[in-house]
Amino acid sequence: MAREVRSYRDLPLNLYQIQTKFRDEIRPRFGVMRGREFTMKDGYSFDRDEAGAEESYRAMVEAYRRIFRRCGLQFGVVEADPGAIGGSFSHEFMVMADTGEEAIHVCGACEYAANAEKTPVRLALPAASGGKIEKVHTPGARTIGEVSAFLGVPVDRLTKTLLYLADGKPVAALVPGHRELNETKLKNALGAAELVMADPETVQRLSRAEVGFAGPVGLSGARVLADPSLQGRAGLVLGANETDYHYVGAQEGRDFRADAFADLTLAQEGDPCPRCGKPLAVRRGIEVGHVFKLGTKYSASLGASYLDEKGESQTIIMGCYGIGIGRTVAAAIEQNHDADGIIWPVPLAPYQVDVIPVNAADAPSREKAEALYRALEGEGVEAALDDRDERAGVKFKDADLIGFPYKLVVGPRGLKEGKAEVKSRRTGETQMLPLEGAAAALGERIRKDAGAPS
RNA sequence: CGGGGCGUAGCGCAGCCCGGUAGCGCACCUGCUUUGGGAGCAGGAUGCCGGCGGUUCAAAUCCGCCCGCCCCGACCA
Numbered sequence: 001m002a003r004e005v006r007s008y009r010d011l012p013l014n015l016y017q018i019q020t021k022f023r024d025e026i027r028p029r030f031g032v033m034r035g036r037e038f039t040m041k042d043g044y045s046f047d048r049d050e051a052g053a054e055e056s057y058r059a060m061v062e063a064y065r066r067i068f069r070r071c072g073l074q075f076g077v078v079e080a081d082p083g084a085i086g087g088s089f090s091h092e093f094m095v096m097a098d099t100g101e102e103a104i105h106v107c108g109a110c111e112y113a114a115n116a117e118k119t120p121v122r123l124a125l126p127a128a129s130g131g132k133i134e135k136v137h138t139p140g141a142r143t144i145g146e147v148s149a150f151l152g153v154p155v156d157r158l159t160k161t162l163l164y165l166a167d168g169k170p171v172a173a174l175v176p177g178h179r180e181l182n183e184t185k186l187k188n189a190l191g192a193a194e195l196v197m198a199d200p201e202t203v204q205r206l207s208r209a210e211v212g213f214a215g216p217v218g219l220s221g222a223r224v225l226a227d228p229s230l231q232g233r234a235g236l237v238l239g240a241n242e243t244d245y246h247y248v249g250a251q252e253g254r255d256f257r258a259d260a261f262a263d264l265t266l267a268q269e270g271d272p273c274p275r276c277g278k279p280l281a282v283r284r285g286i287e288v289g290h291v292f293k294l295g296t297k298y299s300a301s302l303g304a305s306y307l308d309e310k311g312e313s314q315t316i317i318m319g320c321y322g323i324g325i326g327r328t329v330a331a332a333i334e335q336n337h338d339a340d341g342i343i344w345p346v347p348l349a350p351y352q353v354d355v356i357p358v359n360a361a362d363a364p365s366r367e368k369a370e371a372l373y374r375a376l377e378g379e380g381v382e383a384a385l386d387d388r389d390e391r392a393g394v395k396f397k398d399a400d401l402i403g404f405p406y407k408l409v410v411g412p413r414g415l416k417e418g419k420a421e422v423k424s425r426r427t428g429e430t431q432m433l434p435l436e437g438a439a440a441a442l443g444e445r446i447r448k449d450a451g452a453p454s
Numbered sequence: 455c456g457g458g459g460c461g462u463a464g465c466g467c468a469g470c471c472c473g474g475u476a477g478c479g480c481a482c483c484u485g486c487u488u489u490g491g492g493a494g495c496a497g498g499a500u501g502c503c504g505g506c507g508g509u510u511c512a513a514a515u516c517c518g519c520c521c522g523c524c525c526c527g528a529c530c531a
Contacts, residue, residue: 026455026529034530092531101530287531324531358490393491400491411490421490 001046002304005316011306012052014060016043018325030101033286033327045319046299048308053317057293060321064093064289067323070450071332072345073288078104079114080290081184090292093323094285095331104285105267109278116282117184119267120274123227125156125176128235131249133217139244142212144177147246151237154178158237159230161214163203163222166192170206170222172214174230174258175265177237182266189225189262207241215239216256217247226258227265288328294318333403342403343426346449353383353442354404358392358411369410372420372439376408379443383408400425405449406442 005011018041028035045056061077068075073095080092092115094104103116141150148155158177163170164186171190175181187195200211206222207214215238216224230236234251252258269282299305299316308314329348336343346352353376357369369385376383384404386395392411399407409421419432422442433441 021531023530027527029525038531040531290531322531327531356490361489391489391491391493393489393493396491398492409490413490 001044001316002299002302005046005304005306008048008306008308008314011046011048011316012056013046014043014056015046016041016321030099032330033101035326038327039325040322041325042320042322045321046304047317047319048306048314050317053293053295053319057291057319060291060319061091064291064321064323068093068095068288068328070345070347071328072336072348073328073332074335075288076104076106076113076285078106078285079118081115081118081188088293088295090290092287093289093291095288095328095335096283097286097331097334098284099334100284100286102285102287104283105271105280106283107273107276107278107280110273110276112273112275112280116267117182119271119280120263121179121182121265121267121271122263122274123176123179123229123265125229125233128157128233130234130251133250133255134248135240135242135245136248137244138246141244141246142210147237148177151246151248153237153248157235159215161216161219161239163198163206163214164195165198165202166190166195168194170198170202172206172216172219172222172224173264174216174224174226176227176229179227180266180268181264185262185264185266186225189260189264190223207239209239209241209243209245213239213241213243213245215241215247215250216258217241217250219256223260224256224258225260225262225264226252228261228263230258231261286327286331286334287324288331289321289323291321292319294320337403340397341401344403344405346405346446349382349403349405351382351384351404352446353381353406353408354395354399354402355383355385355408356392356395356399356410357385357387358395358409358413360387360389362412364415365410365412368415368420368435369408372408372410372435375439376443379439381439381443381446406446408438408442 005013018039020037021040022037025034025036045053045060047053047056065077075093075095078092078094080090094102104113105116105119106113138147138150141147144155144158144160147158155178156176160175160177160181162173162181164173173181173186183195203211203214206219217238218241230252232253236250236252238247238250240247250256267280270279272278273280295317296315299318304316305313306316332345332348333342336345355369355373357365359365366387373383373385388395403425405425407423409423414420414432418435420435420438421430421432423430
């Protein structure tokens with residue numbers, strides 16, 4: 001694109017491709033949801049300025065909403081972490097499903113919805129009094145639970161010190177004892193590309209103690225980041241960097257000093273909504289689409305620029321947009337099935353109609369069924385003809401399992417009145433149609449179903 | 455790389471704990487009936503019980519080793 005785009009007249013530009021991608025997954029999982037090979041639609045927008053880029057982004061979000069709505073999906077658009085792809089902000093399209101692989105937070109009171117790792121947390125810890133720092137013997141107490149039980153101190157008075165290697169450099173992260181660290185937040189706070197928990201050898205080297213007794217007091221060789229709730233806080237219980245010892249009564253700013261403060265904790269169910277303060281609920285979702293506002297991250301580094309009206313060189317503003325095709329289909333099935341099988345939403349159905357001659361031995365049924373099948377094709381409907389020599393029940397059950405939105409049943413019973421029966425897979429509702437014009441009527445109905453529902 | 459599970463008839467499984475010569479459903483074969491929601495009845499065939507070794511009068515069953523597959527976690531869209 002850097003070579004293709006010259007002038008502001010070439011912008012905005014929006015390109016997409018649909019192709020097979022490969023990721024070297026350590027372990028493929030969730031059936032078709034996470035394999036090493038998958039099909040993805042990805043698209044990229046190129047704009048002259050921020051306003052244009054934002055408009056492209058907004059239009060793409062709206063297009064994605066419509067696509068997923070037509071796929072018959074119940075989904076949410078959530079704020080997400082841009083992750084390795086980078087960029088200034090991003091949204092994920094999450095299909096709500098209990099089998100989903102990602103936790104998301106939703107607020108029942110307002111519109112807030114976000115990837116669980118994205119939700120900001122502002123902790124309000126109970127007031128704690130000072131006192132002086134003291135080293136106490138805590139034999140064998142390594143975990144927060146053990147230390148809390150041993151000292152008889154509530155867990156929110158303790159402080160977790162977690163040692164990480166950020167791009168190879170040691171970092172100590174401090175969070176209140178009753179909360180989990182959010183590694184994504186820590187990674188972002190450090191601006192690190194790679195973050196791994198320190199291995200036991202490194203922990204022992206840094207804390208000069210066995211694993212489980214690390215703390216910030218007297219810790220050298222590691223940058224210390226702490227949750228803002230710990231700033232200046234007194235009465236802390238901390239690892240003493242000595243096997244079987246903890247400090248009590250420690251105070252940030254007096255006994256040790258954090259190098260920086262940042263929101264590091266993982267939001268959990270019941271935490272206040274960052275927008276309206278009501279408690280958040282946790283739900284699970286399947287990520288089917290992801291949009292990123294990239295800004296100039298890639299265009300700048302790849303030298304993608306254009307000449308504006310004044311002939312001055314400007315950097316192109318980019319966005320990037322992806323849909324996981326296979327998992328979208330999987331998610332659609334997840335949300336559209338019953339005990340008998342798949343219920344394809346019409347726009348996704350590989351075939352919209354299964355034409356079933358009820359008794360293959362009955363020549364009139366067979367002939368009328370075939371005629372209807374051809375007529376449907378003439379209507380532009382994708383139809384299948386089940387001309388197998390099977391009992392009617394078998395064909396019905398198979399049609400249900402495969403999920404054809406409609407069955408068109410042709411048998412002696414209906415033919416006596418010159419009619420065929422249409423049955424909806426979703427509602428089970430049936431309707432007798434005169435053979436004459438049955439294909440046209442059904443075609444009409446399918447075209448209506450296929451259009452974007454409200 | 456860590457944790458767990460499973461290998462028995464074509465397919466899905468029970469039997470294993472408590473050792474006694476292998477069973478259920480579906481599919482299959484034969485006959486009759488049935489034919490608009492996975493047909494019914496009667497009769498029939500089917501097994502190196504993952505492999506190797508050990509214990510025992512006797513091993514699908516107990517013990518050891520090996521092989522294969524699956525699930526969970528670390529990773530990730």
